[in-house]
Amino acid sequence: MKQQKFSHFRSLVPPIGKTGQAALMMRHPFAQLTLATCLMLCAAPGVAQPAPLAAHVQPAAPPSIVARYQKADDYLGANLNTLIGNRDLQARFVADSKGVIYRGGSAAARQIDYLDLVTGASRTIVTETVLADLLGKAAAKPVTAATLNIEKPEFDPGSGVLKFGAFDKRWALDANGALSEAATGDSDGETGLSPDGRFRIVARNFNLFAVDVKSGRETALTRDGTREQPYGRSIPQLPDILKQGTEDPVMPVSVRWSPDSRQIMTWRLDTRGVAKLSMTQENPPGSFYPRSFSYIYPLAGAEKLPMADRLIIDVERALKKRKAKIVPIAVPSEALLYPAEPDMGWSGDKGRLMWTERGYGQQVVYTIDPKTGAATVTAREAAKPIVTVTSSFIQPAPELGGELAVSERSGWAQLYLVTPDAPDGGAPLTRGDWEVLSIEHVDAQRRSILLTGVGRERDRNPYWRALYRVTMDGSAPVLLTPEPLEHEISVSPDGRFAIDAMSSPTIPTRTVVRDTNDGRIIRELGRADPTALIASGYTAPELFKGVAADGTTPIYGMIYRPARFDPARRYPVIDSVYTGPTTTQVPTSWDETVSANANSVAQLGAIVVMIDGRGTSRRGQAFRLPAYQNLGEVGIDDHITMIRQMAARYPYIDTTRVGVYGGSAGGYDAARFILRRPTFFKVAVSSSGNHDLRLDKAWWPEVSMGIADVATWERNSNMSVAANLQGKLLLIHGDIDDNVPVTESFRLANALIQAKRDVDLVILPNTTHRVAQPFFWRKLRDYFTRNLLDEAPPALLPLTPVPADASTSTPSSSIQ
Numbered sequence: 001m002k003q004q005k006f007s008h009f010r011s012l013v014p015p016i017g018k019t020g021q022a023a024l025m026m027r028h029p030f031a032q033l034t035l036a037t038c039l040m041l042c043a044a045p046g047v048a049q050p051a052p053l054a055a056h057v058q059p060a061a062p063p064s065i066v067a068r069y070q071k072a073d074d075y076l077g078a079n080l081n082t083l084i085g086n087r088d089l090q091a092r093f094v095a096d097s098k099g100v101i102y103r104g105g106s107a108a109a110r111q112i113d114y115l116d117l118v119t120g121a122s123r124t125i126v127t128e129t130v131l132a133d134l135l136g137k138a139a140a141k142p143v144t145a146a147t148l149n150i151e152k153p154e155f156d157p158g159s160g161v162l163k164f165g166a167f168d169k170r171w172a173l174d175a176n177g178a179l180s181e182a183a184t185g186d187s188d189g190e191t192g193l194s195p196d197g198r199f200r201i202v203a204r205n206f207n208l209f210a211v212d213v214k215s216g217r218e219t220a221l222t223r224d225g226t227r228e229q230p231y232g233r234s235i236p237q238l239p240d241i242l243k244q245g246t247e248d249p250v251m252p253v254s255v256r257w258s259p260d261s262r263q264i265m266t267w268r269l270d271t272r273g274v275a276k277l278s279m280t281q282e283n284p285p286g287s288f289y290p291r292s293f294s295y296i297y298p299l300a301g302a303e304k305l306p307m308a309d310r311l312i313i314d315v316e317r318a319l320k321k322r323k324a325k326i327v328p329i330a331v332p333s334e335a336l337l338y339p340a341e342p343d344m345g346w347s348g349d350k351g352r353l354m355w356t357e358r359g360y361g362q363q364v365v366y367t368i369d370p371k372t373g374a375a376t377v378t379a380r381e382a383a384k385p386i387v388t389v390t391s392s393f394i395q396p397a398p399e400l401g402g403e404l405a406v407s408e409r410s411g412w413a414q415l416y417l418v419t420p421d422a423p424d425g426g427a428p429l430t431r432g433d434w435e436v437l438s439i440e441h442v443d444a445q446r447r448s449i450l451l452t453g454v455g456r457e458r459d460r461n462p463y464w465r466a467l468y469r470v471t472m473d474g475s476a477p478v479l480l481t482p483e484p485l486e487h488e489i490s491v492s493p494d495g496r497f498a499i500d501a502m503s504s505p506t507i508p509t510r511t512v513v514r515d516t517n518d519g520r521i522i523r524e525l526g527r528a529d530p531t532a533l534i535a536s537g538y539t540a541p542e543l544f545k546g547v548a549a550d551g552t553t554p555i556y557g558m559i560y561r562p563a564r565f566d567p568a569r570r571y572p573v574i575d576s577v578y579t580g581p582t583t584t585q586v587p588t589s590w591d592e593t594v595s596a597n598a599n600s601v602a603q604l605g606a607i608v609v610m611i612d613g614r615g616t617s618r619r620g621q622a623f624r625l626p627a628y629q630n631l632g633e634v635g636i637d638d639h640i641t642m643i644r645q646m647a648a649r650y651p652y653i654d655t656t657r658v659g660v661y662g663g664s665a666g667g668y669d670a671a672r673f674i675l676r677r678p679t680f681f682k683v684a685v686s687s688s689g690n691h692d693l694r695l696d697k698a699w700w701p702e703v704s705m706g707i708a709d710v711a712t713w714e715r716n717s718n719m720s721v722a723a724n725l726q727g728k729l730l731l732i733h734g735d736i737d738d739n740v741p742v743t744e745s746f747r748l749a750n751a752l753i754q755a756k757r758d759v760d761l762v763i764l765p766n767t768t769h770r771v772a773q774p775f776f777w778r779k780l781r782d783y784f785t786r787n788l789l790d791e792a793p794p795a796l797l798p799l800t801p802v803p804a805d806a807s808t809s810t811p812s813s814s815i816q
Helices: 018-027 035-041 065-074 077-082 128-139 238-244 315-321 531-535 590-595 597-602 621-627 636-649 665-676 699-705 710-715 718-724 743-754 774-787
Strands: 092-094 099-104 111-116 122-127 151-156 161-166 169-173 179-181 199-204 207-212 218-220 263-270 276-281 291-296 307-314 326-328 345-347 350-356 363-368 375-381 393-397 402-407 414-418 435-443 448-454 465-471 486-491 497-504 507-515 521-527 542-547 554-560 571-576 607-612 653-663 683-687 728-734 760-764
Touching: 065 077, 065 597, 065 774, 077 590, 092 151, 092 497, 099 151, 099 521, 111 128, 122 128, 128 169, 128 179, 199 315, 207 315, 238 291, 263 315, 307 315, 363 393, 375 402, 402 435, 414 435, 435 486, 448 486, 497 590, 507 590, 542 636, 554 597, 554 636, 571 597, 571 636, 590 597, 597 607, 597 774, 607 636, 636 653, 636 665, 653 665, 653 774, 665 683, 665 718, 665 728, 683 774, 718 743, 728 743, 728 774, 743 760, 760 774
Parallel strands: 465 486, 571 607, 571 653, 653 683, 683 728, 728 760
Antiparallel strands: 092 099, 099 111, 111 122, 151 161, 161 169, 169 179, 199 207, 207 218, 263 307, 276 291, 307 326, 345 350, 350 363, 363 375, 393 402, 402 414, 435 448, 448 465, 486 497, 497 507, 507 521, 542 554, 554 607
């Protein structure tokens, strides 16, 4: 395979020699690193690198399995913070776009800084060592600087007050260094308080009541609500049921206030006849006995789903007349594909909502007359064979006179301005065989839009994001991030600035603030420092370009090698898989690449690969369409073909020993890979897998499957091919999974047993969809070590001795 070459990368590496080496060390951002390290970090991303040369004929003895497990821990999750300085600055705009708050330094010595964008001055607000100590005392929890996690920080430079979230509370640190719990206030739609504070909507006995805040007087807005048909109440989700210990937990009232604080838009849920799921928590904390719950979870392919009907009520009038008038909104009832409230809101004095057809046949935006409930179609998306809502969307743009739609009508996700006079049309604002990903800011005065996209620039990886400015005349987008790198962008609320964390899988993150007028960098906030990571023996991953099983379509993958990699050895290969059409798997940024769990798994002594085959996103509709009603097969042969291409280039890859693992939809993938291609994949670890798509929440399968018949659902089920199993399969699932029900793994295990096949099953107690805990990683590592590496895992730690004075006997009087 010929290597693709990009001329801009050659400029990064001067001629080798004393003069060239000195020049490189001066120009590279990590001048303290060795030349070899700098060359590695500057290796052209998007290009398959030559095979490393063997240093000797005979392979060196591998590190002990104990040492390899320890290295796997070192490269896992937050543990990487000790090896990387400035790993993630978490920069965000504050103070009405006048400043930026960000976190810099190493894991144990970070500080929170503030940059004033008006004056250019910066200052440290607090060190995280001090903040962790204050927070630990206030919350009565152990907190260290290395484990400190703060959410949604806000800073007022005038008062010097820092506000942030931690432990499900908001906190305020004043300018004198005193920490206290902060008031959270009321947010629209959660506590039901009107924007002007005059009225509040409360829910009681499945009905809604309006309260005059000043007088306390209340009026019933609805009277016929029931448990199966409540008003202003979403479907209770499993986490709330578990937290409150009841199938009818207290929930936020679901309403949207009109801007003038007079009317609300709300809805009525109908769950009559909807099949329920049940779960049992066998080890509930604080209780000896198990507890069981039934709950509604909209399921893919189900004959009946929960339905939503939206309505409008004039609250001000209802309180005056002590009687409410319900105005039904004249749109069809909507099937809820997820246990959340339907789309609803206001645009000026009119209502606005989006209605989604079951199976994603179309999405329709309506404008609502609040007096009559009459609905007018103002925008519609109806791409064939399906509207893929993870690649297309519609958002209001009243300042431009319509709706902004990212549509695949051309085969690529492009931006259109859709006006009410032509809801099925739209003026194209972008064109071409590339994809618009997000709309970051709309400037009505300049009639321009800031957006991000992928695939437009031909001199770089087609998955790397860039920031553009487009104008309403449809002229070519202006590139504001010229560096051939991945750009993670956050635009200020006023649209004047952008925080840009730019990197590649092999070039560490540089975070800057840009002027969005011309893309000019006005301030650098920091650069990730991998000195300690490199010193640990870290082997940089390689972005590999190959072709799909059709022999022509370019596809991309990532190759991870263990630390202190030895090309003279033979390594098994493990596929870290997630073929979900809704996204991509191969990392594009430096931090994503380093922190991917594939990096940790490779330390066992394996080559770990990640591959984006056909059926995944961000490469146009035609690239993703092989997944349509074909999730059971899509991508498998592309992965096999790519692994064989990698092995053809690198003889140390042993394709007779191939494993696969993944979680969630990747868990479905891992199981189906070994079940559908049993002669190639020998070992699989599948966690939290949705093995029969009909037992998963409706939106995820139906966004790729649409309205499928029973035979199609069955063909895409892992249970239908359980008898194919030849290798070793480990299923892992949390017993209180709130995303993919644990019944999925039980059902697949049963199908394997009925087919007289072997299976290993681990159910993690009190564990949701997030199974990544120490025991999970231990089981995954042990499974591959035994069955793929053919080695013995490290011995378990010895049991803690029982104190001599502790009695383990049971009094005879208590024996039952």
